[in-house]
Amino acid sequence: MEIPLFGDGPGTRKRQINLGGTTTATTHASILQDAKNRRQQRQEEKRRQESATKIQSCWRSTQEARRVREQLRQRFVEDITSLDALRCLVLLGQDGDALLRWSLATLQLGSDRLFQVSMNPSWAILLYRLSLNLLVYISRESLSPNAEAHVQVLAILLTLPPPVQQQQHVSRFRQSIFRYLIPRGYYHHLASSISNFPSSSSSPSPTLRTMVDFLTAPFASLTNTDTTFKNALEHLLCYPLSIPLLPNRLLSSNALAPLSSHLPLIHLSDVNTDSLLGHLPSLEARIHLLANLCTFLPVSRISSLASQSNATVNAYVRLLTAIFNSLPPNALDAKRDDSSNAALAVVDDDSSDSDSDYSVHVMVVDSFQPKVKLPTLDPRTLSRVQTLRSPSYINAILASMQRYQAGHRSLYSWGLALCRVWPNQTGEILGVFVVHGGGGLVRELYRGYVRASSIGNDRGMGTLSDPSQEPAWPPFLFLVELYTQALLTMGDDEFFSVNATGGPRNPLSLDELITFSKKLMNVAFTLYWREGQTDSHGPGPAGMSTVKWEVVREKVTKCLQAIHSRDSRKPFTPSDHWLVTSQLEMAPFVEAAIVEERQLSQPTTARTLSKRQLASIAPRIGILNNIPFAVPFAVRVSIFRSFIVNNMTNSGRQFMERHSGSKIIIRRDQISQDGFDKLQNVDLKAPISITFIDRFGQEEAGIDGGGVFKEFLTSLCKEVFDSNRGLWLATKNNELYPNPHSYAIESHSLDWYRFIGRILGKAIYEGILVDVAFAGFFLAKWLKKQSFLDDLASLDPELYQGLIFLKNYTGNPEDLSLNFTVASEEFGVTISKALVLGGNDIPVTKENRLQYIYLVSNYRLNKQIKLQSDAFFEGLSEMIDPKWLRMFNQQELQILLGGVNSPIDLDDLRAHAKYGGLYDDQEPTIQMFWKVLKSFDQDQLRKLLRFVTSCSRPPLLGFKELVPNFAIRDAGSDQNRLPTASTCVNLLKLPRYTSERTLRQKLLQAINSNAGFDLS
Incomplete structure (x- = not known):
């Protein structure tokens, strides 16, 4: 077989030669890239040269400093106890070896020598600075054996009694040294030293006992009129007395009692509380100060303190009040959940859990209000702090302040602060x-x-x-x-x-x-x-x-x-x-609202209501919900019902009621599916007639006069809002919101959301109460409001905590390696979603982190459930005009759905009750029934109402609005039979009991077991 020459065989490609002298690979892009590479090389070389220069400079300066320090050490060791050696020692600063040698040598010479040299101004100034160096060293190495020598030297300078002939001089010296040390962190260093000792040690420490004497030493040398005295007292409170578990640290060394007896608390009135709190920025330090104060000022000492000076107790009360007011609510509650860090206090909380509050939320992206994370506290600290609210402690303060008229205003502020914290x-x-x-x-x-x-x-x-x-x-x-x-x-x-x-x-x-x-x-x-x-x-x-x-x-x-x-x-x-009706002008307000709605319902009519007129509704909501006795409670709800009546008139409801409405056949075991299939294209504003088919395929007897449809609607809502069906999830408070998973946005699922919205709208339209609770951030969608970071805590507490951490992070956010994406998990698979175009390549920085927080919150609370919410609201809007819903806030919408959460009015229920069979209002069993109900508490009455009507809350406008009316029919004379109910028609079937005791017993048994539902 002949082998072709290289390059000449079939399928080979001839080499192309450019006779111009350059290869075809040298393109414009390659030229630019080559230039870029050379520029980077030059920059890298320049950077390396600059770095080398810096390293050389640093090395030379280090070597020079090392040489100078070595010279100082040599001069120091030549005569350790001389003035020159002291100068060298001060310049050497935190040289542990030199400090130890000097302290040991000084102690060998004795305290008299140190007292003597302190008379020399040159020595005195150097001793000031040396004392500060010793304090700094001890603050870091207080548990080291070397620290004991330094503490003994400081004890000579600060606390040891001098010889009689030197007392006057030493007194002046100590005043000067304290004036030097206290502004330079004297108490801060002492606090650091004491904090190093364990809070549960059983072995005594002489060093600790001596350092505790240092805490009160300035007050023995300075007068209370001295500015340094006041600063010392403030610093004592700020630093040593805010050490966690300070009494426990001192107990083993028998230092607790001496400190307690020598604390100059009699001068508390000299303390500036604003300045004090300024030096205590952390919540934990303020709480520890409270715990330690109540240890050093027990109940027994408060009365003795008051006998010396009422102004001191008043100052103590003002100090407690200031600290309390600087803490978030629940910060001192022993029952708060420290383990999960779920105890959060809102510094500025826009939300409200009360139905009586109506809030308008305004979102500004860069103005998220900070949340305050409460510190995890030792149980012993919490136990001590609880003393401050104990009856004995409060009574002791009240008794001490009883005769001090000037302090009563402080007393009332203190009482408010106690209730707040x-x-x-x-x-x-x-x-x-x-x-x-x-x-x-x-x-x-x-x-x-x-x-x-x-x-x-x-x-x-x-x-x-x-x-x-x-x-x-x-x-x-x-x-x-x-x-x-x-x-x-x-x-x-x-x-x-x-x-x-x-x-x-x-x-x-x-x-x-x-x-x-x-x-x-x-x-x-x-x-x-x-x-x-x-x-x-x-x-x-x-x-x-x-x-x-x-x-x-x-x-x-x-x-x-x-x-x-x-x-x-x-x-x-x-x-x-x-009454304040003269201020509200209720009649014109109601009439104007109804007229405006009629105008707005006509598309050809110009909208004459200004934003200011629309906004004026908000104050009325607050009045009607919180002080309803000022105006008729039914005003706003009656306006809403009037809107629906007008809509019924405009849609020809009366005509449709005179003719046959839609007739729907529903299988008992397929209520939700049949309802979904057969009511999709039906006008729900028209009358709906429901016929049930039992499990045997037989049509149930009866004519739907409204009760059967109510039963169908109630049963349907129970099924479609079941969180196990996959369309809804529940928060920790069992409040529903749409499932954010991807399968929930498939077309079939969206059709279900749209259908559920229509059904719920039908319930509102007909005035039928539904026992379902929605999450606040989902109800906000009904009002065309978006939810943001403050609502995220109820949906995803962990993500919320993470975003709060990011917002308050003091380091570089880029260290956290975040980008503009958000992760979600579906079926065990984590999916990353870009928040903005190219979000994978955009790091979260200090400058854009607020935007990131906004986008993450917006995605979780709004975008993830947007399609579901839009579909639901689309169905709801077919029945209820969105303008009507905007008269209410989220909490009021929930009341509109499920009834008012108010006590059940028995007189109102009886006034609108209907009777059937052998019963009337004067029948003996009925008389006993209402008598028994009067003995029921509200919880029992709610169970009864739920038993009969399937909803435990009364209608908004009273039982006259219950459709159908609450009814009672006799159920025979069998005394052993339990009462039963037909919730579809709100009917209680009550046997003719002859004994009040039997009636009460059987009725309670029925409503507590929820037994006895009867379809007949």
């Missing part, structure tokens, strides 16, 4: 004040401070915000808290027996209550009606930066409601005392 123990704390002061404290607050103040005298916000009112706010708010607490344990007899002689009585007369409640009403109405003129997220009343206006509003409302409840049972106020 221990919100879960507010009742217990206020109870101590109530018991200790009786009615006298309430009377003193009202007659001595509140009655004469102008707070609440008019409805102007200017009076509430007036800086001149600063002294009046603490007594006013404390009276509100205290009287609210007093009313909890005050019966009506006591409340109205203000003139009784002997026994308990109302501390305020009825006339005083009328005036006081009017003040409360004016404050509450102003804060609700003119909320736009107050910054509810900024500072509150003058001088009370830790109390927001919304907190003031909540406290005032609570007290106002408690007084009104007494007046509603036995009126003592004028007939128009509570």
Whole structure:
């Protein structure tokens, strides 16, 4: 076989030669790349030369410093105890070997020698600086054996009694040395030294015992008029007394009692609390200071301290108040969850868990409010701090301050601070004040401070915000808290027996209550009606930066409601005392709202409502939810129902009711699937007739007069909102939100969300209550609002904590290796999603981290469930106009869905109850039934309501709105039979019991077991 020559065979490629002298590989791009490479080489060479120069310079300077230090050491060792050696030692600074040699040599010469040389000014100045060097060394090496010699030298200089002939000189020397050391971190270094000793050691340490003497040494040399004395006391509180578990560290060395007895707490009135807190930036340090203070100032010492100076106890109370107010709520609660770090205090919280608050959220990307993570505290620290709220401690302070009139304002601020920092123990704390002061404290607050103040005298916000009112706010708010607490344990007899002689009585007369409640009403109405003129997220009343206006509003409302409840049972106020209808002009407001809705429902009509007019609805919401006795409660809800009635009229509902509506056949075991299949294209605003098919394929008897459809709707909602079906997930509070997984955005799943929205809209449209709760961030979508970082905690606490850490991270965020992507897990697979185009290649930096936090929050709370929420809201909007929903906030929407979470009004229920069979309102069994219900508590009544109607909450406008009405029908005379219910028609089937005891027993058995549902 002939082998072709290289390059000449078939399939070979001839070499192309460029006769121009350059190869074809030399392109424009390669030329640029070559130039770039040469430029990088030059830059690299330059960088290497500069680095070499720096290294050489650093090496030379290091060598020179080493040479100089070596010379100083040589001069030092020539005569260790000489003045020249002392100069060298000071210049050497933290040279451990040299310091140790000097301390040992000095101790061998004795204390007299050191006292003697300190008379020389040259020696004295050097001893100042040397003492500071020794303190710095000890702060790092206090547990080292070498530290003992240094501590002994410092003891000679600072605490050891000098010879009699040298006392005057040594006294002046020590004053000078303390004036030098204290501004240069004297107590800071001592605190670092003491902190090195373990908190659970059983072996005593002489070094520690001596260092504890250093803590109080300045106060033995300086006078209390000396500025350094005051600074020393402040620094003592800031540093040593904020050491964690300080008493435990001192206990083994028998240093606790000497320190406690020598602490100059009698001079606490000289401490500037603002400056003190400025030196204690961390929450943990402030809490440890509280724990140590209550150890060194036990109950027994408070009274003795008061006998020496009432002003000192007043100063102590002011100090406690300042520290309390600097802590977030629940910081001192022993029940908080430290293990999971879930105990978070919101410095500025826009959200509200109360249905009575209506908040408008404004999102600014670069203004996330910081969250405060509470420190993990040792149980011993928490146990000590709890002493500050104990009845014995509160009583000791109250008794000490009882005769000190000038300190009463501090006392009231302290009481408010206690309630703020221990919100879960507010009742217990206020109870101590109530018991200790009786009615006298309430009377003193009202007659001595509140009655004469102008707070609440008019409805102007200017009076509430007036800086001149600063002294009046603490007594006013404390009276509100205290009287609210007093009313909890005050019966009506006591409340109205203000003139009784002997026994308990109302501390305020009825006339005083009328005036006081009017003040409360004016404050509450102003804060609700003119909320736009107050910054509810900024500072509150003058001088009370830790109390927001919304907190003031909540406290005032609570007290106002408690007084009104007494007046509603036995009126003592004028007939128009509570009404503010003249301010609200209710009739024009209701009429205007209905007329505007009619205009807006017509597409050809121009929208005449301005943004200001629309925004004016918000204050009314607050009033109606929080002080409903000021106006008829039904106003806003009746407007909503009027909108629906208008819509029914416009859609021809009345015509459709006279003719046959849609007839739908539903299988009992396939309610959700049949409903989905057969109601997709049906006009749900029209009447719907439901026929059930049982499991045997037989049509159930009966005509749907509304009850069967209600049963279908209730059963359907139970199925479609079941989180096990995959469309919904539940938060820790069992509140539902759409599943964010990818299968939830498939077309079939979106059709289900759209269908569920239509069904829920039908329930709202028909006034049928549904027992389902939604997450707040999902309800916000109904109102066309987005959710951001503050809502993320309820959805993903770990991610929320991570974003908070990133926002407050003091290092370089690039060290965290984050980029503009977000990871999510589906079916065990982690998927990375770019937040912006090219997000994989964009690192998170200090400059763009707020944007990253915003995008991550927006993705998790909004984007991930956007398609699901849009589909759901699309279906809901077919039934309920979005404008109608925007009259309510998230909490009110939940009430609209499931009814009002208010006590069940038995009189209202009875007034609208219907009877069937042998029953009527006067029948003996019915009389016993209502008598038994009066003995039920609210929990039992809710169980009964759920048993009969499938929903435990009453309708918004009372039981007249329950569709169909609550009904009772006889179920025979068998005394052993349990009551049953047909929830589809809200019917209770009650046997004709002859005994009240039997009726109560059987009824409770039925509602507690939820047994006895009857389809007949």
